[in-house]
Structure formats: C-alpha cells, structure tokens
Amino acid sequence: MRYIDEYRDPKIAQALVDKISSTVSRPWVLMEICGGQTHTLMRYGIDELIPRHVELVHGPGCPVCVTPIEIVDKAVEIASRPDVTFVSYGDMLRVPGTKSDLLHVKAQGGDVRIAYSPMEAVKIARNNPSRKVVFFAIGFETTAPANAMAVWKAREEGLTNFSELVSHVLVPPAIRLLLNSPDNRVQGFIAPGHVCTVMGYWEYKLLADEFHVPMVVGGFEPVDLLEAIWMLVAQLEQGRAEVENQYVRSVTYVGNQPAQRIMEQVFEVADRKWRGIGKIPASGLRLRPEFAAYDAEKIFGLDNVETEEPAECISAQVLKGLKKPVDCPAFGSTCTPEHPLGAPMVSAEGACAAYHQYRRHTSSLACPL
Amino acid sequence: MSVLTLNCPVPVAARDQVMLGHGSGGKLSAELMREIFLPAFTNETLARMDDQAVLRIGGSRIAFTTDSFVVKPLFFPGGDIGSLAVHGTVNDLAMGGAKPLFLSVAFIIEEGLSMEILQRVVASLGRAAEACGVQVVTGDTKVVDKGSGDGVFINTTGLGLVPDGLFLSASQARAGDAIILSGSIGDHGIAILAEREGIEFESPVVSDSAPLHELVDDMLRATPAIRCLRDPTRGGVSSSLNEIAAQSHVGMLLDEASIPVRDEVRGACEMLGLDPLYVANEGKLLAIVDSSDADRLVAVMQAHPLGRDARRIGTVNKSDPGWVTMRTVLGTTRIVDMLSGDQLPRIC
Numbered sequence: 105m106r107y108i109d110e111y112r113d114p115k116i117a118q119a120l121v122d123k124i125s126s127t128v129s130r131p132w133v134l135m136e137i138c139g140g141q142t143h144t145l146m147r148y149g150i151d152e153l154i155p156r157h158v159e160l161v162h163g164p165g166c167p168v169c170v171t172p173i174e175i176v177d178k179a180v181e182i183a184s185r186p187d188v189t190f191v192s193y194g195d196m197l198r199v200p201g202t203k204s205d206l207l208h209v210k211a212q213g214g215d216v217r218i219a220y221s222p223m224e225a226v227k228i229a230r231n232n233p234s235r236k237v238v239f240f241a242i243g244f245e246t247t248a249p250a251n252a253m254a255v256w257k258a259r260e261e262g263l264t265n266f267s268e269l270v271s272h273v274l275v276p277p278a279i280r281l282l283l284n285s286p287d288n289r290v291q292g293f294i295a296p297g298h299v300c301t302v303m304g305y306w307e308y309k310l311l312a313d314e315f316h317v318p319m320v321v322g323g324f325e326p327v328d329l330l331e332a333i334w335m336l337v338a339q340l341e342q343g344r345a346e347v348e349n350q351y352v353r354s355v356t357y358v359g360n361q362p363a364q365r366i367m368e369q370v371f372e373v374a375d376r377k378w379r380g381i382g383k384i385p386a387s388g389l390r391l392r393p394e395f396a397a398y399d400a401e402k403i404f405g406l407d408n409v410e411t412e413e414p415a416e417c418i419s420a421q422v423l424k425g426l427k428k429p430v431d432c433p434a435f436g437s438t439c440t441p442e443h444p445l446g447a448p449m450v451s452a453e454g455a456c457a458a459y460h461q462y463r464r465h466t467s468s469l470a471c472p473l
Numbered sequence: 474m475s476v477l478t479l480n481c482p483v484p485v486a487a488r489d490q491v492m493l494g495h496g497s498g499g500k501l502s503a504e505l506m507r508e509i510f511l512p513a514f515t516n517e518t519l520a521r522m523d524d525q526a527v528l529r530i531g532g533s534r535i536a537f538t539t540d541s542f543v544v545k546p547l548f549f550p551g552g553d554i555g556s557l558a559v560h561g562t563v564n565d566l567a568m569g570g571a572k573p574l575f576l577s578v579a580f581i582i583e584e585g586l587s588m589e590i591l592q593r594v595v596a597s598l599g600r601a602a603e604a605c606g607v608q609v610v611t612g613d614t615k616v617v618d619k620g621s622g623d624g625v626f627i628n629t630t631g632l633g634l635v636p637d638g639l640f641l642s643a644s645q646a647r648a649g650d651a652i653i654l655s656g657s658i659g660d661h662g663i664a665i666l667a668e669r670e671g672i673e674f675e676s677p678v679v680s681d682s683a684p685l686h687e688l689v690d691d692m693l694r695a696t697p698a699i700r701c702l703r704d705p706t707r708g709g710v711s712s713s714l715n716e717i718a719a720q721s722h723v724g725m726l727l728d729e730a731s732i733p734v735r736d737e738v739r740g741a742c743e744m745l746g747l748d749p750l751y752v753a754n755e756g757k758l759l760a761i762v763d764s765s766d767a768d769r770l771v772a773v774m775q776a777h778p779l780g781r782d783a784r785r786i787g788t789v790n791k792s793d794p795g796w797v798t799m800r801t802v803l804g805t806t807r808i809v810d811m812l813s814g815d816q817l818p819r820i821c
Binding site: 105212452 | 491492493494500740743745746801804806807810813814
C-alpha cells in the first residue's frame with residue numbers, strides 16, 4: 105500500500121540500521137516524545153535492531169496517559185448526568201479515574217458515545233436540542249485545531265447545548281521540563297511528527313539552540329524512526345545540536361497556519377497538570393473567556409473533585425525517561441492493561457502498555473517458520 | 474500454563490457489572506467463561522471449550538452449537554443479520570468437521586420494527602439456509618418493548634453429523650504443526666464499522682460472511698492430519714490463535730508478511746488505529762495441521778473459491794507455551810496478545 109509499505113520495507117530498514125551502526129562510536133540516550141512513536145518502536149522491535157549502546161527511552165507524549173485524573177473524574181461525573189450525552193475519542197473510555205471510568209458510566213446507563221471527530225459531537229448537539237452534549241477535548245496540539253473548530257462551529261450555529269471538557273497539553277513545555285531536570289539523561293529527541301504537522305518545528309529549534317540538544321522531527325513508521333535515530337546519532341557524533349526534519353512528507357517549518365489560527369482564536373495557553381508528572385507551567389490550552397459558554401467545567405461547576413492515585417506506580421520516572429516499564433515491580437503483575445495502576449499503562453500508546461502488549465516475553469523464540 | 478493466567482487478570486468478582494468488553498471475545502469474555510459460566514455447568518464436553526459440542530447419541534456423533542447475532546446495522550455490504558445468523562452457526566458446526574443439517578431460529582424483535590425489514594431479514598435467512606443445505610426445523614419469537622432491543626436479535630442453534638473417527642479440537646495443536654489461514658482478514662469487521670460510521674472507500678469493503686462447510690469438506694478429504702479448525706470471528710485471528718495456544722499448551726510463531734490483509738482494510742485500520750489481527754471475520758478459517766501435509770492442504774484450499782488466498786501463516790512451537798508471537802516484517806519478534814475487551818479507536 106502506497107505511503108505505508110515503503111516505510112516498512114525490511115531492506116530500507118536494514119540499510120538504516122547499518123548506517124546507525126557505522127556512525128555510532130559511543131553510548132547515546134535518545135527519547136521519542138510521542139506515544140505513537142513508542143508504539144511503533146515496540147511493535148516492530150526497533151530497539152532490538154539498533155546497536156545496544158543507542159538507548160531509547162520513552163517520553164510523555166501519550167495524550168490519553170497524561171490527562172490528569174481530576175479531568176477524568178470530572179468526565180465521569182458529567183457523563184453520569186441523565187441530561188448529558190458525553191462524546192469522546194475511543195481510547196479515553198477505559199482510562200481509570202479515582203473511582204470509575206467512562207466505560208462503567210456507560211454500563212450504568214450513561215449516554216457515552218465514541219466519536220472519530222469532535223464535529224460528530226456538534227452534529228449530535230444539533231440533532232438533539234434537548235440533550236446537553238459534551239465533547240471530551242483532550243490531546244496535544246494534534247487534536248486541538250479540530251476541537252477548536254467544533255467550538256467555533258457551535259457558536260456560529262448558535263448551538264446552546266454543546267460544550268467541551270478541555271484538557272489540552274503542549275509538547276515543548278514538557279521537553280523544557282525534562283531538559284531542566286537535574287537528573288535528565290536524554291541527549292537527543294525525536295520530535296513528534298503529528299504535532300509538528302500542525303505547529304511546524306520552529307519551537308523545537310528554540311529548544312535545540314537553548315539547551316544545545318539535537319532534535320529530529322520524526323514520523324511514525326519503522327523506516328521514519330530508524331532514519332530519525334540515524335540523523336540524531338549523526339548529529340551527536342559530530343557534536344551538532346540542530347533541529348532537522350525527517351518527516352518532510354508531512355511537516356514544514358511553519359506548520360499548518362490556518363489550524364494554528366483557529367487554535368489561537370478559541371484557546372489560550374494555561375498551566376496544566378500532567379498525570380504522572382505534575383503541574384507544568386504554560387503547558388496546556390483552555391478555552392478563551394469569550395467561549396466560556398462552551399466550557400463544560402464552567403457549565404457544570406465542578407471545581408472541587410477529590411482524587412487519589414495508586415502509590416506503587418513509577419510512571420513519573422518512566423515518563424521522564426529515567427526508568428523503563430520493565431524496571432517497575434508492578435509491571436505485568438499488579439499493573440496490567442486490564443488493571444492499570446498508572447498513566448503509561450492505560451492507553452495502547454503509553455510506554456508501559458506498549459511494552460506489555462508487544463514485548464513482555466523474555467524466553468527465546470527459536471522456532472523457524 | 475495458559476496465556477490467560479500469565480496476565481494476572483482482575484477476577485470478575487472485582488467487577489460489579491457486565492461491560493460491553495465482556496462480549497468482545499477477548500480476555501474479559503474468557504474471564505466470564507472461567508469465573509461465571511464454567512463453574513456452573515461443569516462437564517467434560519463443555520470443558521473442551523470448542524466452538525461446538527460433539528456428542529455421541531445412539532450410533533451417531535452429533536455436533537451441536539448455538540450463537541446469537543446482535544449486529545448493527547442489520548444490513549451491510551456483503552450480507553445482513555439473517556444470512557449471518559445462518560453462516561455463523563453453520564461455520565461453528567463445520568469447524569468440528571460436521572455436516573450441518575438442522576437449525577433452530579429464535580427472533581427477539583423490538584416493538585416498532587417495520588414488517589418490511591423483518592420480511593427481508595427472514596427471507597435472507599431462508600435463502601442462506603437453503604444455499605447451505607440446512608433446514609430451519611424449529612423456532613421461537615419474542616417481542617420486547619421499544620428501546621429494549623436493537624431492531625432484531627437472532628439466535629440460531631445448529632445440529633450436524635460428524636463422521637466417525639474424526640476428532641478436531643483446539644486442544645490438539647502440537648509443536649511443529651503448520652498454521653494455515655484461508656484468506657484475507659478483517660473484511661467483516663471493517664465493512665460493519667464503515668457502514669456504521671459512514672466511512673467510504675474507493676472500492677467498498679464487503680463482509681466476507683460465507684458458509685465454510687464445503688471448504689472444510691474438501692480439506693478433510695485431502696488430509697486426515699488436520700488437528701483443529703477455528704473460524705476467527707469476534708476477537709479476530711489473534712483471539713482464536715491465543716485460545717488454541719492456551720488449550721493445547723503450545724506456543725505459536727506467526728509470520729507477519731504472510732498474513733493477507735486487503736488494502737482497503739489496512740487503510741481503514743491505519744486510519745482508525747485498529748489492528749486487523751483483532752478485527753472480526755465471518756467467512757475465514759484457521760487450520761492447524763501436521764506440517765508434512767501443509768502444502769497439500771493449502772493447494773486444496775486454494776482450489777475452492779472461499780480459500781483462494783489460503784496460505785501458511787506460522788508454526789506451532791513448544792518454546793513458549795500459551796504465547797502467540799509474530800516475526801515482524803523487519804525480522805524482530807513481538808507478542809500477539811489477546812485483547813482485554815473491544816479495540817478502541819485511538820485518539821491520533
């Protein structure tokens with residue numbers, strides 16, 4: 105299939121592995137930011153292919169995983185109301201809050217629906233004027249333009265029964281937090297290709313310059329990631345710290361400007377809590393005051409939600425690249441995708457869930473086909 | 474040790490409600506079986522956990538199975554709930570090597586369903602039964618309040634005859650056996666999803682819903698070395714293989730490059746963040762066969778219209794009992810796990 109097969113081609117992949125092997129002369133620690141990239145690395149076993157001393161650690165870029173538990177609890181509370189139709193991206197439904205998750209709300213009779221786009225929620229609101237339709241607007245810069253557009257459209261149509269529960273997060277402030285951390289080990293970053301498709305990669309140039317750390321915008325297929333790894337290793341070996349773009353088929357320096365404009369018009373930058381990490385200044389988006397009528401947090405008046413996180417989980421260290429999922433004593437025993445204790449186990453794109461799904465086997469797999 | 478116990482699932486007792494995922498064919502369904510159903514109905518036949526019970530009554534070996542159909546929409550490209558209700562049960566009989574003979578049909582109808590829709594469903598069911606050579610010999614009708622159903626639910630129970638000496642079971646896979654798949658995967662699940670969500674393709678994805686008993690008949694004539702047949706319906710190829718691996722206490726290694734997926738299905742799965750290995754099929758089968766007969770079996774399957782794209786996709790091994798693993802296109806290996814519940818579309 106075009107645009108897929110050539111990026112999964114074993115020969116091209118092997119050629120890149122050879123290039124990485126012949127370039128690298130000492131150990132390096134690299135981090136991919138995006139959960140989609142983590143998923144590909146685990147699914148294709150890319151860390152098995154590259155030289156052992158290029159260590160890959162996994163960043164905080166799974167939007168489902170880092171959505172704070174307070175917001176999940178608020179979603180559960182709103183979705184439980186009999187007058188509400190609660191619409192969400194599919195993989196948020198399983199994320200555990202303090203006491204429940206959206207799948208359980210649905211099982212108890214809550215009107216919880218899965219949508220592929222926030223515009224579907226606008227349509228539901230239009231067709232069901234007696235229902236309060238709430239869209240769960242989470243994610244990084246990738247989903248923000250569509251979520252902004254839904255609010256814009258609702259206002260344009262004069263809909264009074266549509267709102268969003270917003271918990272958007274931004275990637276660059278999280279990278280800044282990692283780089284400012286005294287225990288940071290990461291020497292090069294694979295920047296998130298989908299986020300940069302929207303935002304461009306000028307923000308990552310600022311980070312590369314300020315912290316003297318190489319950044320390569322990477323795609324999501326195995327060949328994309330191997331090429332990005334090779335580009336990072338080449339920079340590190342040559343002592344360069346630049347921003348480079350591997351994902352040229354999707355990403356430009358300035359990004360998608362109409363998408364940025366609608367985000368800018370509807371959202372403003374705000375402090376955000378990240379599940380597993382804590383509060384990061386100016387790391388998220390919230391609705392601007394002029395869109396308060398579309399802000400589910402304001403409409404439903406949920407200011408004080410008491411939350412509780414399991415204590416055993418080492419997700420903060422996993423999300424900062426200090427530990428691997430398999431270093432956690434709870435991994436695969438008391439913490440599984442069926443019963444996640446922490447953020448990175450809850451979504452398929454979380455680092456712990458990706459390890460659990462694809463890589464928890466340890467014995468030899470010697471039987472040839 | 475089975476793959477199910479390796480994953481430390483939460484006991485059902487810890488969950489106070491039935492979730493949709495309990496009907497997904499994944500780990501939650503297995504939990505429900507293990508914790509609720511099996512303890513209540515203990516017997517040797519059920520314990521085999523095959524898609525059908527094979528019972529000796531008088532001098533005959535009778536295959537006996539039942540299945541309920543709750544598909545939405547009722548009509549979809551490639552079929553409808555009526556034909557599906559026949560194919561699903563006929564295939565469960567066929568996977569036991571049985572010649573399907575009789576069906577019962579029970580309708581649970583929601584008040585308000587249009588007579589025209591009911592007539593179309595029933596007519597389709599009748600045509601499908603006739604085409605399969607099975608007779609609908611008994612049935613039942615119930616009507617529930619508006620809002621208590623979803624148009625119409627159908628249950629079919631099937632009876633068939635199993636030839637003497639033939640014993641197929643998910644507990645019989647042995648190290649060294651070949652794993653054979655009859656054709657491309659994910660067509661049914663994606664056809665339903667596309668119809669439900671209004672997703673359009675350049676060339677439409679059509680459900681593979683089809684009766685497999687004639688293909689199975691050809692296969693059984695070709696070789697007596699078939700150990701197990703499964704139709705990978707809900708939960709997809711991955712769930713069926715995980716069940717066989719668990720019941721036979723064997724491992725499996727699949728070859729990713731050999732698993733056929735139609736471009737449209739792949740495209741939809743890429744777009745929606747789904748893995749075709751977990752998407753439902755209604756006209757495909759998996760065969761576990763002695764390796765020495767694998768090539769011959771594949772050739773016989775390819776000669777049948779429903780097995781045209783049949784191929785060997787992997788090998789049973791003994792190194793990792795209960796684990797299904799896969800050699801990726803890049804030559805690395807990964808786990809092909811059983812999903813917990815339904816696959817949920819990813820955010821981005």
